[in-house]
Amino acid sequence: MIGTRCSKEQFEFVQERGMAAHYNETSRIISYRADLRKAPTLPGKIAVCCAGTADLPxxxxxxxxxxxxxxSVSRHFDVGIAGLHRLLSKIEEIRTANVVIAIAGMEGALASVISxxxxxxxxxxxxxxxxxxSFNGIAPLLSMLNSCAEGMSVVNIDNGFGAALSACRILRCANKLVQQK
Structure with missing residues (x-):
């Protein structure tokens, strides 16, 4: 089970019910595995990149x-293009990923540049x-939707969860193709 956008109070409620769940204050995720088994390992790697520290949650x-x-996830935080050297210093590692999630506010240019x-x-x-x-995310949303960068798709504002599920599906589909050969 995974719950997003959870408060500390919601986590305490879950704990009071005897569930050995985990909570991360930055992401506000509560996670729990009833059978204590780890999730099946997906082949490949996802790079999660964010422009600035305000995008960390x-x-x-x-x-x-x-x-x-x-x-498998590699994190590349604070690589916004306002200081392009920050992104370029990490680009070789980002290029090893099979899928990249690019998270940015302001004008949302990070995704286009990475693409x-x-x-x-x-x-x-x-x-x-x-x-x-930035109009609460409308400006970066429109920039991302209007980008001419190839191979880029856009999820809705603040939807890290949806982006991650899409990335995992891409890895699963690529694995199916490899197994069919």
Missing amino acids: IAEEAAQTAEFFGA GLTDAPVIAVPTSVGYGA
Whole structure:
């Protein structure tokens, strides 16, 4: 079981019911496995990249969700393109991923840049954080939707969970293709 956008009070409620669940304050995820077995391991790797530290809750939601469902995840935080050197210093490791989740607020340009620098599918996640005229995530959403970068898809605002599930499905489908050969 995995629950997203949970409060500390909700976690305490679950604990009071005797469930040995885990809670992460950054991602606000409660996770619990009744049978104590680990999720089946998915082949491949997902890179979770976020532009700035304000995007961390959504980035951790994506990373922890993917890990819960058995994916290997590499985290690349604070690699926004306002300081392009930060992204470029991590790009070789990001290129080893089979799927990239790019999370950004403000103008949402990170996903387009990563899509242009890698050959993996990129799942763009606009966030509702940012100053100026980000309009609670509408500005990065529109930037991502209007991007001419190839191989990029977009989920709704702040949807790290949905991006992670899509990335896991891509890994599962790729594995099925390999097994069919």
